Amino acid sequence: xxxxxxxxxxxxxxxxxxxxxxxxxxxxxxxxxxxxxxxxxxxxxxxxxxxxxxxxxxxxxxxxxxxxxxxxxxxxxxxxxxxxxxxxxxxxxxxxxxxxxxxxxxxxxxxxxxxxxxxxxxxxxxxxxxxxxxxxx
Amino acid sequence: xxxxxxxxxxxxxxxxxxxxxxxxxxxxxxxxxxxxxxxxxxxxxxxxxxxxxxxxxxxxxxxxxxxxxxxxxxxxxxxxxxxxxxxxxxxxxxxxxxxxxxxxxxxxxxxxxxxxxxxxxxxxxxxxxxxxxxxxxxxxxxxxxxxxxxxxxxxxxxxxxxxxxxxxxxxxxxxxxxxxxxxxxxxxxxxxxxxxxxxxxxxxxxxxxxxxxxxxxxxxxxxxxxxxxxxxxxxxxxxxxxxxxxxxxxxxxxxxxxxxxxxxxxxxxxxxxxxxxxxxxxxxxxxxxxxxxxxxxxxxxxxxxxxxxxxxxxxxxxxxxxxxxxxxxxxxxxxxxxxxxxxxxxxxxxxxxxxxxxxxxxxxxxxxxxxxxxxxxxxxxxxxxxxxxxxxxxxxxxxxxxxxxxxxxxxxxxxxxxxxxxxxxxxxxxxxxxxxxxxxxxxxxxxxxxxxxxxxxxxxxxxxxxxxxxxxxxxxxxxxxxxxxxxxxxxxxxxxxxxxxxxxxxxxxxxxxxxxxxxxxxxxxxxxxxxxxxxxxxxxxxxxxxxxxxxxxxxxxxxxxxxxxxxxxxxxxxxxxxxxxxxxxxxxxxxxxxxxxxxxxxxxxxxxxxxxxxxxxxxxxxxxxxxxxxxxxxxxxxxxxxxxxxx
Numbered sequence: 001x002x003x004x005x006x007x008x009x010x011x012x013x014x015x016x017x018x019x020x021x022x023x024x025x026x027x028x029x030x031x032x033x034x035x036x037x038x039x040x041x042x043x044x045x046x047x048x049x050x051x052x053x054x055x056x057x058x059x060x061x062x063x064x065x066x067x068x069x070x071x072x073x074x075x076x077x078x079x080x081x082x083x084x085x086x087x088x089x090x091x092x093x094x095x096x097x098x099x100x101x102x103x104x105x106x107x108x109x110x111x112x113x114x115x116x117x118x119x120x121x122x123x124x125x126x127x128x129x130x131x132x133x134x135x136x137x
Numbered sequence: 138x139x140x141x142x143x144x145x146x147x148x149x150x151x152x153x154x155x156x157x158x159x160x161x162x163x164x165x166x167x168x169x170x171x172x173x174x175x176x177x178x179x180x181x182x183x184x185x186x187x188x189x190x191x192x193x194x195x196x197x198x199x200x201x202x203x204x205x206x207x208x209x210x211x212x213x214x215x216x217x218x219x220x221x222x223x224x225x226x227x228x229x230x231x232x233x234x235x236x237x238x239x240x241x242x243x244x245x246x247x248x249x250x251x252x253x254x255x256x257x258x259x260x261x262x263x264x265x266x267x268x269x270x271x272x273x274x275x276x277x278x279x280x281x282x283x284x285x286x287x288x289x290x291x292x293x294x295x296x297x298x299x300x301x302x303x304x305x306x307x308x309x310x311x312x313x314x315x316x317x318x319x320x321x322x323x324x325x326x327x328x329x330x331x332x333x334x335x336x337x338x339x340x341x342x343x344x345x346x347x348x349x350x351x352x353x354x355x356x357x358x359x360x361x362x363x364x365x366x367x368x369x370x371x372x373x374x375x376x377x378x379x380x381x382x383x384x385x386x387x388x389x390x391x392x393x394x395x396x397x398x399x400x401x402x403x404x405x406x407x408x409x410x411x412x413x414x415x416x417x418x419x420x421x422x423x424x425x426x427x428x429x430x431x432x433x434x435x436x437x438x439x440x441x442x443x444x445x446x447x448x449x450x451x452x453x454x455x456x457x458x459x460x461x462x463x464x465x466x467x468x469x470x471x472x473x474x475x476x477x478x479x480x481x482x483x484x485x486x487x488x489x490x491x492x493x494x495x496x497x498x499x500x501x502x503x504x505x506x507x508x509x510x511x512x513x514x515x516x517x518x519x520x521x522x523x524x525x526x527x528x529x530x531x532x533x534x535x536x537x538x539x540x541x542x543x544x545x546x547x548x549x550x551x552x553x554x555x556x557x558x559x560x561x562x563x564x565x566x567x568x569x570x571x572x573x574x575x576x577x578x579x580x581x582x583x584x585x586x587x588x589x590x591x592x593x594x595x596x597x598x599x600x601x602x603x604x605x606x607x608x609x610x611x612x613x614x615x616x617x618x619x620x621x622x623x624x625x626x627x628x629x630x631x632x633x634x635x636x637x638x639x640x641x642x643x644x645x646x647x648x649x650x651x652x653x654x655x656x657x658x659x660x661x662x663x664x665x666x667x668x669x670x671x672x673x674x675x676x677x678x679x680x681x682x683x684x685x686x687x688x689x690x691x692x693x694x695x696x697x698x699x700x701x702x703x704x705x706x707x708x709x710x711x712x713x714x715x716x717x718x719x720x721x722x723x724x725x726x727x728x729x730x731x732x733x734x735x736x737x738x739x740x741x742x743x744x745x746x747x748x749x750x751x752x753x754x755x756x757x758x759x760x761x762x763x764x765x766x767x768x769x770x771x772x773x774x775x776x777x778x779x780x781x782x783x784x
Contacts, residue, residue: 029193031230057260064256064263068205072252075192082193083203083259084230098747099198099231126743 002026002104006097008035009067010108015134016070019106020079029080031100032071034063035092035111094126102129109135141261144254145216145239145285149173150277153219153238159227163187163204166217166240175242178210182242196229200272201262205241207251214243214250216258218281220274237272237280258284302354302361309357310350317345320648327707328647336644344382344643351376352636356692367625370632383639391638392631395596396503400496400630401622402599406573407453408621409606413559415566416445416457424461431471432532432539435479438462439531442483443524447490447517448574451736454484454494459740463747469544475535477744478757482527482728482764484736489520489724492595493577496630497694497723504698505716506591508581515717515783519775523725523768530767534760565609573602633695641699650700653677654709670711671780673704674718675773681722682769686729686761694723714776714783721772729765731757 005028007019023030067083074081084096097105105127112133124131151169156162163186167179176182185206189195196202217240224234239258243251261284262268274280293300321337322328335341351373358369377383383391410416420441427433438458445454462476488494492502492512501507532539576583576598583594607614640646657672658664677697684693701715709715727734731741731754741752 060260060263061253061256064259065252068252068255068259071193072248075189078192080193082195082230083197094747095745126747128747 002028004029004031004100004102005104005106006031006033006100006102007106008033008093008108008111009063009070010110010134011066012108012110012134015106015108016073018134020074020077022104022106023074023079023081024077028103029082030074031082031084031096031102032067032074033084033092033096034067035107093123094128097128104129105131107131107133109133141216141254141257142285144214145218145258145281147218147278147281147285149175149215150218150220150281152277153221156219156221156225157223159190159225160187162219162221162225162238163240166219170211170215170217170242173215175212175215176210177212181210182206182208186240194228194230196227196233196235197259197262198229198231198233199262199268200224200233200236201268202227202229202235202238203241203255203259203262204238205251205255207243207245207248209245211242211244214241214247214254216241216254216281218271218277218284220277220280239284261285298361302358305357306350306354309353310346313346313349317349317645317648318342320652322644322647322651328651331706333644333647336647341644345645345648347380348377348382348639348643349645352640352692352696355633355636356688356696359692360688367629367632370629370636373636374632377636377639383635383642387642388635391635391642393500393503393634393638394631395592396496396499396634397627397631399499399503399596399599401627402596402603403450403493403499404622404627405603405606405617406569406599407449409610409617410449410566410570411453411456412617413562413566415563415570416441416449416453417461418563419567420457420461424465429469429544431469431542431544434465434544435476435532435535435539436528438476439479439483439524439528442480443487443490443521446484446487446736447494447520450493451484451488451495451734452739454487455481455736455740456743458484459743463743465544471544472538473744473748474752474756475531475538477740477752478760479528479531479535481734481737481740482531482761483524485724485727485734486520486524486527486768488727488734488736489523489720490517491577492516495724497690498720500634500691500694501698501716501720502595503592504702505713507713507716508591509578509595510581513578515779516720519717519721519772520724522775523771526767526771527764530764534763569602569605573598576602630691633692637692637695638699640696641702646696646699647703650703650707653700654704667710667780670709670714671777673709674714674776674780677701677715678718678722678772678776679769681719682726682765683729685723685726686733686765690723690727690734694719711780711783714780717783718772718776721769721776725765725768725772728768729758729761730754731761733761 002022003026005019005023005026007030009016009032019030022028071081071083084100093105093107149169151166153162153165156165160183163183167176167183167186170176170182171179185208186204189206190204194202195204219238219240221236221238224236227235227238229235239262241251241255241258243254262271267283271280271283274283322333324334328334336345355370355373359366362369374388378385378388420438423437423441424434427437438461442454442458445457458480459477462480463473465471466473466476489498490512492498492507492509498512498516502509502512577595580592580594580598583589584591587594607618610617653673653676654669657669657676661668661672681690681693681697697719701712701719704715705712727737731737731752745751
């Protein structure tokens with residue numbers, strides 16, 4: 001049913017397991033991408049320019065690391081997966097959903113901080129497929 | 138931190154002139170690594186890379202692929218950057234072919250380092266500047282150098298836009314200091330009677346120089362730093378206050394609160410109608426009637442873009458009609474670009490239909506004390522004719538997409554997805570919309586009947602309808618007011634109006650008006666009377682039209698509106714025609730470029746999100762120029778023909 005899943009990687013193990021189980025069950029290809037959490041951007045704004053740059057680079061590094069780590073895990077367990085070279089904020093979700101022609105989007109609630117109002121008002125009406133929001137404790 | 142230059146070595150890079158398949162690429166890379174002593178068993182590594190590729194493409198998009206593997210046969214971590222003279226199909230997610238490949242291999246026991254290098258490489262290639270330079274590099278070794286060494290940006294390079302901005306503001310100030318003292322209002326006549334001659338001397342000259350610099354600085358600032366437009370406009374206003382050019386009371390008066398109140402109320406009304414699906418319902422009902430005939434469908438959507446652009450607002454109009462076009466295009470597999478451009482053109486032309494459609498219409502109505510009926514007499518017919526011509530032009534330009542075929546469309550399906558949940562609310566919405574249009578249309582008569590000042594009933598009508606909606610929505614009313622009103626834009630408008638009105642207050646617009654009339658007089662061979670007005674109108678129409686294509690149209694109109702007021706005061710005959718020249722210039726000029734109006738940006742944003750494709754500037758301008766020239770041409774002829782009928 002879900003041939004192509006677009007997963008915005010989060011740090012929570014429960015989220016990863018959820019996507020892996022789903023992909024196994026539906027024999028899906030998983031497209032992995034990253035979203036920089038808004039609360040971290042907010043935190044960065046209060047820092048000086050150099051410190052902000054270092055923090056941003058560090059977060060990007062961690063995000064890419066998580067993505068490729070997960071790709072390794074997925075491939076090792078027989079789940080087809082590809083990485084998309086596009087990190088961004090919540091606004092990139094629709095763009096990636098269209099370019100990957102995915103059937104399902106999986107997004108972690110932790111990536112939605114500060115953007116929750118955008119979801120029902122701007123994002124959901126324009127998405128080409130269902131969206132699952134995972135909320136792990 | 139992992140330093141890429143330790144692993145991405147230019148001497149390992151490969152130019153793969155003969156590779157035609159993924160197998161060729163991996164074969165050549167593995168043999169190369171074996172020669173360099175990095176790999177002991179190249180055949181096994183090649184199979185591993187191919188096997189992993191079968192588990193999901195490593196094409197990451199943007200013409201790049203990052204194949205990677207850990208294996209016992211690898212002695213040390215290495216990155217091989219490869220350039221391909223002939224692009225290869227790598228089954229990338231974005232469907233693009235691949236021009237550059239970076240293969241990462243590592244010993245099986247260095248998994249952590251391998252992931253770090255992979256993440257660092259992905260991060261580096263995700264930076265547009267590095268990616269573009271690497272893709273354009275003339276050799277693989279050069280590409281490897283670009284990828285591995287982080288670009289060093291000097292202070293000047295990093296802040297070039299800001300520095301350019303400050304330099305430009307200084308140049309503007311210098312030019313204003315040179316030019317403004319030399320523009321002198323003539324003694325005698327109306328200028329003297331109006332007391333304008335004080336503008337020829339200090340301290341007004343310095344005030345004019347500062348005001349012009351701040352206003353043009355604000356326009357340039359909004360162009361360069363759009364996200365910070367409110368900050369820029371606020372700072373400009375703050376400087377005007379601190380410099381003692383305007384007092385607080387005058388500043389608040391110049392913020393044109395009636396205009397703001399009207400726009401604010403309309404934002405609530407239109408958002409409510411949008412939420413309950415009034416506009417969408419009406420358009421879907423009309424689409425049902427065309428039975429999948431493409432050109433009729435386009436015409437219906439364009440007609441609604443014009444009407445909604447004129448009676449609701451341009452952003453809502455484009456959201457509704459282009460939203461439906463997206464669904465039509467998806468279901469009928471029809472190209473989307475012709476719909477996008479045609480609907481945006483129709484919306485911009487339609488936004489001049491009445492005073493409601495565009496903030497510049499509202500501003501002009503209040504500044505020129507023009508009524509809805511004036512708009513129906515002077516703006517609606519010209520806008521309607523221009524809309525018809527634009528529709529014909531669009532059908533001609535895109536004829537191969539709209540003739541000789543029929544879309545397999547199920548209109549009921551469109552209706553099902555229209556999100557209408559409450560028929561009773563929908564009925565209330567339609568009735569409210571009709572009542573609002575009638576009240577606004579009759580505002581001048583109500584004002585005359587009740588002895589109210591100009592524009593009072595207009596604002597009152599919008600406030601009454603807003604009050605009803607907020608009451609009707611009960612607890613949701615608060616959300617509607619908080620979210621439905623674009624407070625950011627309203628604040629910008631207030632600051633902008635005050636900044637622009639300061640041009641009038643300090644006499645800049647009186648001087649510019651004098652200059653404009655002198656120019657018009659010399660262009661008409663020194664004649665006087667209505668010929669000068671006609672030429673002034675033409676100059677104003679084309680100037681505002683062309684500049685509106687590149688800069689937000691409201692600052693242009695806000696700056697030119699006081700000139701029109703001044704010219705009316707100094708007795709230019711039939712000067713009210715200038716208001717219409719300003720309106721058509723501001724609205725029609727928005728079609729010239731992709732950044733010409735808010736409707737363009739909203740529609741292009743939706744287009745890019747849905748298709749993942751960018752509309753190129755040139756692609757827009759090619760068609761936009763034709764549409765703008767024709768529509769401005771129609772406005773020119775129509776205004777000149779009616780010139781002597783204007784008050």
